[in-house]
Amino acid sequence: MQDLSGFQRDLLYVIASLDRPHGLAIKRELERYYGKRINEGRLYPNLDVLVEEDLVRKGQKDRRTNYYELTRTGVDDLLARHEWEATKLENVEEFEGKEAKTQ
Numbered sequence: 001m002q003d004l005s006g007f008q009r010d011l012l013y014v015i016a017s018l019d020r021p022h023g024l025a026i027k028r029e030l031e032r033y034y035g036k037r038i039n040e041g042r043l044y045p046n047l048d049v050l051v052e053e054d055l056v057r058k059g060q061k062d063r064r065t066n067y068y069e070l071t072r073t074g075v076d077d078l079l080a081r082h083e084w085e086a087t088k089l090e091n092v093e094e095f096e097g098k099e100a101k102t103q
Contacts, residue, residue, distance in 0.1 A: 001077040012078050020067040
């Protein structure tokens with residue numbers, strides 16, 4: 001997980017939030033978040049990396065459409081990342097409390 005790019009981690013979060021999304025559904029969700037167009041030439045190679053790392057499973061919905069879902073490893077790594085991020089935000093929460101008191 002530590003070797004993933006921010007974009008790849010965002011892909012994991014999007015896949016986790018949707019029920020077996022196809023590539024274009026993932027693309028649309030990321031475009032909403034980023035506020036700009038995501039190139040398919042960037043999307044699919046990064047999805048392939050996540051599949052190769054056993055973080056995501058790729059299946060076939062029909063002859064033309066694949067779906068993506070997190071593997072057990074992907075879920076575990078994403079949850080561990082979430083816990084780690086939460087510990088790093090503790091100071092931010094304290095800062096916000098101090099800010100509110102000074103206003």
